[in-house]
Amino acid sequence: MNSQKKKTAVLIRTSKEPGEVRGTFLIFENDDVIFSCKILELPDKGNQKKVSCIPIGIYKLVPRSSQSKGDHLEIQGVPGRSLCLIHIANYTRELEGCQAPGCRFLDLDGDGQLDIGDSRIALQRIVSIITEPITYMVIETKQEGTNEKL
DSSP, X not given: OOOOOOEEEEEEEEEEOSSOEEEEEEEEETTEEEEEEEEEEOOOSTTOTTTSOOOSEEEEEEEEEETTTEEEEEEEOXXXXXXXXXXXXXXXXXXXXXXEEESEEEOXXXXXXXXXXXXXXXXXXXXXXXXXXEEEEEEESBOTTOOOBO
């Protein structure tokens, strides 16, 4: 019996809007979900640097720390991009191709676009769980060109 606990993370994109992409972020330990939160991203603009969400795919999530962002995660392996991060943010205007975790979607600034709340709380929990590089899968629940969920 293999008692090694392997962690992986999955982002399931559930909504692609003109101004943002929203989804659910899950951390698995073997077959069990041990954490979940929401993720807010920039809209899909063909993987353009600093203005687009990352494409669906399989990446590596690596713990990282910087003076400006504190403890956060780097998404490594994004084609043609570097320093795609998961970091604290509440609004898409705070993202440059990165992802913002949080506990819920709500319109914080009254502009009619959903933002993400409790980002600091969600990120603190994520970085306490992901302490070494793990596999990160980004998938979608909608087919391109349709409003139908799969």
